[in-house]
Amino acid sequence: MSRSRLLLTGAxxxxxxxxxxxxxxxxxxxxxxxxxPQFLQARAAPTTEIVSxxxxxxxxxKQAMHGVHTAYYxxxxxxATTSFEAADRQAARNFAEAAMQAGVQRLIYLGxxxxxxxxxxxxxxxxxxxxxILRHAGVxxxxxxxxxxxxxGSVSFEIIRALLERLPMMITPRWVSxxxxxxxxxxxxDYLVAAIELPGHTSQVFEIGGADQVCYGDIxxxxxxxxxxxxxxxxxxxxxxxxxxxxxxxxTPVYARIGRQLIDSIxxxxxxxxxxxxxxxxxRPMGVRQAIARxxxxxxxxxxxxxxxxxxxxxxCRPSWGGVRFGTRLVxxxxxHVHAPPPLxxxxxxxxxxxxxxxxxxxxxxxxGFLDLLVGGVGLRRGRRDPGRLVPGDTVDFWRVEAxxxxxxxxxxxxxxxxxxxxxxFEVEGNATTSQIRQTAIFDPEGxxxxxxxxxxxxxxxxxxxxxxxxxxxxxxxxxLPCAAPPARGVA
Numbered sequence: 240m241s242r243s244r245l246l247l248t249g250a251x252x253x254x255x256x257x258x259x260x261x262x263x264x265x266x267x268x269x270x271x272x273x274x275x276p277q278f279l280q281a282r283a284a285p286t287t288e289i290v291s292x293x294x295x296x297x298x299x300x301k302q303a304m305h306g307v308h309t310a311y312y313x314x315x316x317x318x319a320t321t322s323f324e325a326a327d328r329q330a331a332r333n334f335a336e337a338a339m340q341a342g343v344q345r346l347i348y349l350g351x352x353x354x355x356x357x358x359x360x361x362x363x364x365x366x367x368x369x370x371x372i373l374r375h376a377g378v379x380x381x382x383x384x385x386x387x388x389x390x391x392g393s394v395s396f397e398i399i400r401a402l403l404e405r406l407p408m409m410i411t412p413r414w415v416s417x418x419x420x421x422x423x424x425x426x427x428x429d430y431l432v433a434a435i436e437l438p439g440h441t442s443q444v445f446e447i448g449g450a451d452q453v454c455y456g457d458i459x460x461x462x463x464x465x466x467x468x469x470x471x472x473x474x475x476x477x478x479x480x481x482x483x484x485x486x487x488x489x490x491t492p493v494y495a496r497i498g499r500q501l502i503d504s505i506x507x508x509x510x511x512x513x514x515x516x517x518x519x520x521x522x523r524p525m526g527v528r529q530a531i532a533r534x535x536x537x538x539x540x541x542x543x544x545x546x547x548x549x550x551x552x553x554x555x556c557r558p559s560w561g562g563v564r565f566g567t568r569l570v571x572x573x574x575x576h577v578h579a580p581p582p583l584x585x586x587x588x589x590x591x592x593x594x595x596x597x598x599x600x601x602x603x604x605x606x607x608g609f610l611d612l613l614v615g616g617v618g619l620r621r622g623r624r625d626p627g628r629l630v631p632g633d634t635v636d637f638w639r640v641e642a643x644x645x646x647x648x649x650x651x652x653x654x655x656x657x658x659x660x661x662x663x664x665f666e667v668e669g670n671a672t673t674s675q676i677r678q679t680a681i682f683d684p685e686g687x688x689x690x691x692x693x694x695x696x697x698x699x700x701x702x703x704x705x706x707x708x709x710x711x712x713x714x715x716x717x718x719x720l721p722c723a724a725p726p727a728r729g730v731a
Contacts, residue, residue: 243268243308244267244268244270244306244307244308245262245265245267245268245270245307245308245310245435246271246272246304246307246309246343247259247262247270247271247272247311247313248272248294248310248313248314248334249311250271250273251273251279251282252313252314253388253390253392253393253394254313254349254388254424254427254428254431255311256282257390257424257428258431258432259282259283259287261428261432262432263283263284263286263287265435267435268286269286269288270287270288270289270290270303270307271287271288272290272292272300272303273289273290273292274291274292274293275291276289276290276291294314294330294331294333295326295329295330296333297333297336300333300334300337301340301341303337304337304340304341304343305341307338307341307343308343308345309343309344309345309346309347309435310334310338310343310346310347311346311347311348311431312331312346312347312348312373313348314330314334315327315366315369323361323362323365324361324365324368327365327369328365328368328369328372331369331372331373332372332376334346334373335372335373335374335375335378336376338376338378339377339378344378344440345378345379345380345381345435346373346378346379346380346381347380347381347383347431347434347435348369348370348373348380348381349382349383349384349385349427349431350366350367350382350383350385351366351367351384351385351386351509352384352385352386352448352509352510352511353367353384354512358507359507363507363509366384367384370382370444374442379439379441379442380442380443381434381437381442381443381445382442382443382444382445383427383430383431383434383445383447383516384444384445384446384447385422385447385448386419386420386421386422386448386509387421387422387509388421388422388423388424388427389421389422389423389458389527389530389531389534390424390425390530390533390534391534391535391537393424395421399455399458399459399462400462403459403462403463403466403468403470404466404468404685404686405686405687405690407469407470407471408470408471408473409471409472409473410473410474410475411456411472411473411474412474412476413474413476414455415454415455415456415459415472415474416454416455417454417508417509418452418453418454418508418509418510419452419453419454419455419458419508419509419510420448420449420451420452420453420509420510420511421448421449421451421453421458421527421530422448422449422524423449423524423525423529423530423533424534425525426447426449426522426524426525426530427447429522430445430447430516433521433522437520444513445513445515445516445520446511446512446513446515446516447511447516447524448510449524449525449526449527449530450523450524450525450527451526451527451528452510452511453527456472456474457527458531459472460472461528461531462531465528465532465535466535568681568682568683569681569684570679570680570681570682571679571680571681571697571701571704572677572678572679572680573677573704573708574675574676574677574678575675575676575678575708575709575711575712576674576675576676576712577674577675577676577712577715577716578716578719579672579674579715579716579718580669580671580672580673580674580719581646581667581669581674582646583674583715583718584676584711584712584715585646585647585665585667586715587711587714587715587718588649588665588667588676588711589629589649591635592622592623592635592638593622593623593626593635593636594622594623594626595626597703597707598706598707598710598711599706599707599709599710600702600703600706600707603699604619604636604703605619607637607655608620608636608637608655611655611656614656615656616637616654616655616656617637617654617655618636618637619636619637621634621637622634622636623635629643629649630643631643634654635651637653637654637655638651638652638654638663639651639652641662646667647666647667647668648664648665648666648667649664649665650662650663650664651663651664657682657689658684658685658686658688658692659682659683659684659685659692659693660682660683661680661681661682661683662679662680662681663679663680663681664677664679664680664681665678665679666679674715676708676711676712678704680700680704
């Protein structure tokens with residue numbers, strides 16, 4: 240490759256975010272195109288170049304394409320408030336024409352499986368139409384077509400996860416018996432990387448899938464088996480796609496806006512009909528059982544690496560009541576801006592808990608610790624190992640430090656008795672004079688009781704966490720003033 244630079248689009252998405260980490264370890268220089276570069280900066284390596292641009296703004300693509308040999312197109316518009324098909328057409332046309340003018344040698348595109356000779360859903364039809372538009376401009380395109388992707392955080396897998404974790408009995412529509420050939424996220428990434436050095440200078444379409452052809456019911460039963468869940472599925476023929484999407488929206492609200500497109504897509508077979516990929520690529524994808532096992536085993540690590548809270552409301556935007564749901568997790572995130580440098584703002588966070596307390600409503604924290612003791616939990620009796628220093632593994636009352644970056648980030652995982660799992664994160668960014676503190680509370684409920692726990696206590700949690708962040712911000716600002724007195728602990 241005479242000009243070996245790679246261009247990656249969609250790096251803040253599910254597939255693109257995981258591909259980013261792998262491409263950063265290849266010998267090729269990497270550039271990312273992002274509408275909001277500041278959101279991607281913290282995730283990318285220092286060697287990765289990030290440029291601002293939007294595929295719907297053709298003029299903004301010129302800088303991104305300069306000197307690029309291979310460009311990844313991992314963009315779709317299913318979340319568009321208007322016609323996503325029209326937005327996809329325009330975006331693909333802009334990208335392909337800009338690549339042609341810049342002399343890009345290859346485009347790599349991830350589309351969707353489906354028999355083009357049969358009836359396709361609007362979503363699948365649009366995915367294949369995008370591939371045709373990219374090829375029409377004249378730049379050789381490697382198009383990979385896959386069915387649903389199995390991996391913690393993927394839309395399809397998280398829907399299956401949410402349904403099975405919450406519902407002991409499900410009335411399922413006919414699409415549950417539709418054949419598909421799911422593929423693990425690791426295998427998708429391997430195909431995308433291998434496509435860089437694929438020989439030839441012509442456009443090619445490859446259908447990729449896992450080792451097993453199954454139905455959606457089989458995937459659900461295998462997930463339940465590995466999680467030790469006893470679930471009953473009763474199939475009925477009367478649930479229309481519209482009713483199914485409404486039901487899906489009630490059980491998994493984060494996907495309500497795109498539920499109809501997903502239901503329409505999985506009503507059609509999505510299996511590999513052309514096995515050419517097996518002979519061209521030296522890859523052997525895993526089966527459904529192994530893919531689900533890997534997704535469950537890596538869940539916490541992948542979740543920690545994928546910052547769901549980046550998509551939440553910031554200051555000036557009103558958050559939804561009860562937090563925002565991502566898969567089965569519920570998230571409440573807020574920001575505070577302070578006139579203090581990051582080390583000073585983080586200093587108060589670093590000393591939280593123990594004898595310092597929680598900066599707001601300490602008596603409520605004491606009550607929660609007492610109730611935890613009553614039900615056999617650890618309560619607040621553990622305190623802290625060191626009042627001024629944190630390292631991963633340290634206890635902080637009924638929390639434990641799970642991740643820590645000096646003067647920037649700390650994640651605490653709850654060890655009190657809960658109907659689920661909980662985390663509390665603080666992240667500080669800024670310059671020599673100002674900082675912003677992001678506080679994120681995350682809860683992964685267990686079944687109906689976990690859901691009830693979150694929504695019943697959300698008003699109280701919101702009051703406590705908002706007060707805590709407010710007092711930390713005030714104390715940080717006060718400490719930054721010349722000759723400032725030591726910050727006082729906030730109390731209710």
